[in-house]
Amino acid sequence: MRSLSQRQKEMLSFITAFISENGYPPTHEQIRQGLKMSTKSLVNHHLKALERKGVIEREPETPRGIKLLDGLRSFKVPLLGQIAASEEPISFTDSDYEEIELTPDIVKEQDGLYALRVKGDSMIDALINDGDIVVMRHQAVAEGGEMVAVRLKDRNETTLKRFYPEGKRVRLQPANSRVEPVFVHPANVEIQGKVMAVIRHVA
């Protein structure tokens, strides 16, 4: 993005604040009043410049038809429940769930996401604490190196580890490089989802 002049920055800032406050963009007249200009044609002039610089997009002849291109892009993800080593697999049919609001700076891809809250400290060798939120993506097969939620059928236990198929066995590698990997038979493994991100509330 080319740099903006002082007046352009002011206009962009005004529009951003207006949208935050009101939920919809301002009219040219509202911008004119807000920036203490005497004419709407000056507003149009600056909006054209912001458009040329790739900062906004305008829908022609459309009241409030201004879109910020560097606008905020959050989205919501269902927080379906909890994950712990010893619990039953998560049920995805629950329709009465919380949601958490994420952004592309937390998780790039948005398809098929859900979140789970970690219960207990059994995930600590994945550097995941009790109470952390893991953002998952629905996925029943994994590629080598992906971190997944894996259910070990013989132990009736779920763990979060990096998954490496190695011939006749699977290596499950903890995130903490100082902890030894686990080796299991492929038939013993059920992949419940791929870990996309972890969020920890501290304060």
Added chain:
Amino acid sequence: MRSLSQRQKEMLSFITAFISENGYPPTHEQIRQGLKMSTKSLVNHHLKALERKGVIEREPETPRGIKLLDGLRSFKVPLLGQIAASEEPISFTDSDYEEIELTPDIVKEQDGLYALRVKGDSMIDALINDGDIVVMRHQAVAEGGEMVAVRLKDRNETTLKRFYPEGKRVRLQPANSRVEPVFVHPANVEIQGKVMAVIRHVA
């Protein structure tokens, strides 16, 4: 919020998606076309109902004057640089920095926040991995139990731990409950900020 009828849910869903896609709300005519209704007065009727149920707010006689009350609320935080055990304290004067977009579901309070990317695995006993992002808040003094970025002057080293003043010494408690705490003299400690959240990109 009282429960919505089927048609009201459809309308709310349409408006939410439209705003996500376009950056501004739809007109009555756009809603009418989107929901395959034959008249704008029906759109007005349902919008009135959504308003009564406290789901939207409308500015009377205002094109696109619809505000979602459960709207998305993200904000941006400067990503000022890196934090590692052995580096110099972070400079806050850098004006040419990235930003990351967060939401109130990641960090409730928004004042005085900045983010740092962790470099190296020296924070592992705080359950923080190389590459993780810590969201900090400017704060030069800490209360007992808060997790802070602490600089140990004699070792010229920065660490993230929970801070407990205990009379003539300070206890620095790792997040990992299986790791022993560190005891230091209060004069040796310089608090650089309070840890608010940790974000790990996995995939």
Added chain:
DNA sequence: CTTGACATAGAACGCATGTTCTGGTATAAT
């Protein structure tokens, strides 16, 4: 002195859009 960029000013025009009023159907509960 000329040119280009930035900022500014106002009149005029034409289209975009919200709201009200009157009227109807279907279903469920009383």
Added chain:
DNA sequence: ATTATACCAGAACATGCGTTCTATGTCAAG
């Protein structure tokens, strides 16, 4: 049979709003 609720339909009206054209001033660079 009546009432209430949800959903629906269309005409008419009035206001909200974007854009163009013509014009001017200041400052910096060549």
